[in-house]
Amino acid sequence: MKIAxxxxxxxDERVYMAMKSAGTPCPWDGKIGAEAQAMWDKYPELRPxxxxxxxxxxxxxxxxxxxxxxxxQEEAERVRIEQEALAKKLAEEKAKLETLKKQEEVDNxxxxxxxxxxxxxxxxxHSE
Numbered sequence: 001m002k003i004a005x006x007x008x009x010x011x012d013e014r015v016y017m018a019m020k021s022a023g024t025p026c027p028w029d030g031k032i033g034a035e036a037q038a039m040w041d042k043y044p045e046l047r048p049x050x051x052x053x054x055x056x057x058x059x060x061x062x063x064x065x066x067x068x069x070x071x072x073q074e075e076a077e078r079v080r081i082e083q084e085a086l087a088k089k090l091a092e093e094k095a096k097l098e099t100l101k102k103q104e105e106v107d108n109x110x111x112x113x114x115x116x117x118x119x120x121x122x123x124x125x126h127s128e
Contacts, residue, residue: 003027013049 009015010026019026028039040047047053 003030003032011048013047013052016048017052 006019007027010019016026025033025037025040028036031039044050044053
């Protein structure tokens with residue numbers, strides 16, 4: 001009898017919403033709890049508050065879309081900043097590489113000098 005009484009009360013959309021807000025869905029053809037909620041979710045057109053449900057669903061969908069767009073923009077900005085930082089780091093590394101290449105070229109230069117005289121002269125400073 002209790003389920004029948006609650007089912008009768010749940011025909012009023014205010015009671016239906018109060019039950020849903022309390023986490024105790026209205027009965028559905030003798031089903032209660034999660035089974036009843038699954039049926040209400042499967043056939044939302046049969047809800048006593050269906051018109052209000054549609055209005056709220058549209059509002060929720062619009063707000064969710066706006067929040068998703070904000071999140072997308074924030075992510076795009078984060079990626080842009082990250083790419084700029086990586087580009088700067090790459091430029092710095094390229095500059096270091098160029099410096100190292102120039103240093104290696106300098107290190108590889110062989111300076112040839114004529115350190116030995118072409119003629120060898122022996123000068124005797126002691127006379128006999």
